[in-house]
Amino acid sequence: MHPVTSVPVSNQWYADGHFYPIQIAQFALQHYCKNRTDGPPKVTLVADFDQKQGEWRIPNDKAFVQRVYDSNRSSYIVTFDITHTQGLELEVPQGTSGVFVLTMDVMPKSKNFSFSVSLLEEKTGETYDLHYVNEGELFLFSSSKATYGVHLPLNSWTQFVRDLHVDVLKGKSAANGKKWKMNKARLRVTKIVFRGKGSLNLVTLASSQHSAFFFYGADWFMRHQDENGAWGCTVERRLAGGSVLLPPGWYSAMGQGHAISVLTRAYHVSGDVKYLEAAQRALEPFRRDSSGSGVSSDSSRRGVRAWFLGHLPWYEEYPSDPPSFVLNGFIYSLFGLYDLKDKSSDAKQLFETGLESLLKLLPLFDTGSGSVYDLRHVSLGIAPNLARWDYHTVHINQLTHLATIIDAPLLNETAKRWASYLKGKRASHN
Known part of the structure; x- marks a missing residue:
């Protein structure tokens, strides 16, 4: 915990610690949920x-x-x-x-x-x-x-x-x-x-004081939102065995979506419109292409949107060049857009566009015995990045939850099939 802001400091990728927007949002959302589910x-x-x-x-x-x-x-x-x-x-x-x-x-x-x-x-x-x-x-x-x-x-x-x-x-x-x-x-x-x-x-x-800690997280996002409506990660990130580099300052669609989820809840709890306005500003990176690494010398061009085969938009957790198309981070970004869509027509449009891409690309993540973490084997031409069981379980839970708010049979069908892989079932062979 940071001694001044009372939000967590991450040691991931940098031993001396840094503010990682995704972790701070998860901290806030955890306290929000506990405040609603725990007793007094x-x-x-x-x-x-x-x-x-x-x-x-x-x-x-x-x-x-x-x-x-x-x-x-x-x-x-x-x-x-x-x-x-x-x-x-x-x-x-x-x-x-x-x-x-x-x-x-x-x-x-x-x-x-x-x-x-x-x-x-x-x-x-x-x-x-x-x-x-x-x-x-x-x-x-x-x-x-x-x-x-x-x-x-x-x-x-x-x-x-x-x-x-x-x-x-x-x-x-x-x-x-x-x-x-x-x-x-x-x-x-x-x-x-x-x-x-x-x-x-x-x-x-x-x-406990879950409400107070939730607002510590929400207020951190208020103080640190930049001119693009985003929260950059201040440490470099290497992907694909170090062959792909994200220099410090990169944006994350997952981080943006998580932050929107925090800010919309802060607005609904407090009634303070400043949180809603910050959530709406956070949509801007979804409208902009990642420009390769997601970090451009022209800060006004930075975004989190990639394109699969030049046609289907994808909101990148790690806006790499070439894109990596991480599944769980993309779905988390959709959850954030969904949380805001009733207050923003832009969020609604971005959510629906992203959902369309998910439904078209979801079969590509199925290995017949599990799921892949991303589509680097398509975009980088290297071996598939198989999702370990804990991430595979995250995929199942995400699809199951998404199926409760969206009428799309493919989501439930895929979640059930992927759950069967955990029990040893495999796709049939010829």
């Missing part, structure tokens, strides 16, 4: 300063701490100025195991504003401290603590939402050089300590 989260109120003021420890007589009524928020807040290194401590009541998503309304008023959260592993007695400082993209770690830089604007209220369990695991994994596992049931938050100058209102711990 377990929430522990630590302090609201109206009915529950919380248990505080003030470091010394020189510390300034005051509870005041804020008419703009119609509630009481706590304002403080703490220079002592011990900090202003807010105790978390016992019985809070299993709630790790911290939510606070906070207003930093000094550059040295920071806060720490202590967690206790109840079986071993080990304490782990998380420090959050207002210094941007900072990540320091050891076996017993981690420091994260977060961007909180001065003199402005911000709702800070953070999954503490994830931050502990990230710090422990970095310190130990391998993925760390920790039993949530034995871990609990014990205290929150504030330093510097600021104000505070409403502190809770919850088992």
Whole structure:
């Protein structure tokens, strides 16, 4: 998770990490689905300063701490100025195991504003401290603590939402050089300590905050959409054993479709038209040819559309030269266009055009014993790129879902035949 934006950072293709639009969209959509399907989260109120003021420890007589009524928020807040290194401590009541998503309304008023959260592993007695400082993209770690830089604007209220369990695991994994596992049931938050100058209102711990994390993803897409309505991938991608190169900045139809799915949901949930307008701008790359690699010196010409044998349009997950015609990425792009088609005649036309291509080309992906991942054996003249079983299963699930929204018998027929390949059935021979 990125310490400032609270969206995932991908290590795929680049070990130092980068923002991968597809992964960020999948993160947001996962939280959107969980918000709709999971039960209400377990929430522990630590302090609201109206009915529950919380248990505080003030470091010394020189510390300034005051509870005041804020008419703009119609509630009481706590304002403080703490220079002592011990900090202003807010105790978390016992019985809070299993709630790790911290939510606070906070207003930093000094550059040295920071806060720490202590967690206790109840079986071993080990304490782990998380420090959050207002210094941007900072990540320091050891076996017993981690420091994260977060961007909180001065003199402005911000709702800070953070999954503490994830931050502990990230710090422990970095310190130990391998993925760390920790039993949530034995871990609990014990205290929150504030330093510097600021104000505070409403502190809770919850088992989840899916809506907040969904909008973190949606807002990332709002901030990073470029002049072409797209989100470029900032690392190079090599295909076909390294023989095909996508230089940094390439667009992905799958990434565009996923982003549209996120933004349309954000619009329907919030009613804020800015998300709908961003989703509509994201259609532009579908109208433009990929121009070979998909990265042109003239940025206004960049697109994700390829043409199969010069006649059938295909929305490229990887806009390579020659085109690769990846199946799963193309279908994901159709899902995004479908999500927007009731609000955009352009999206409807792009969806219907893409669906027509899919129905004509789908038989080419059938091997008689499985499916191929793409059509590089046609466009590049090399051996077929067989889909491993997990991708073959993705193909089946995509076709099955598409068949529930589109009346096209070929989709169901193909999905059922491909499902039979998983059970050992094969196409007949002559």
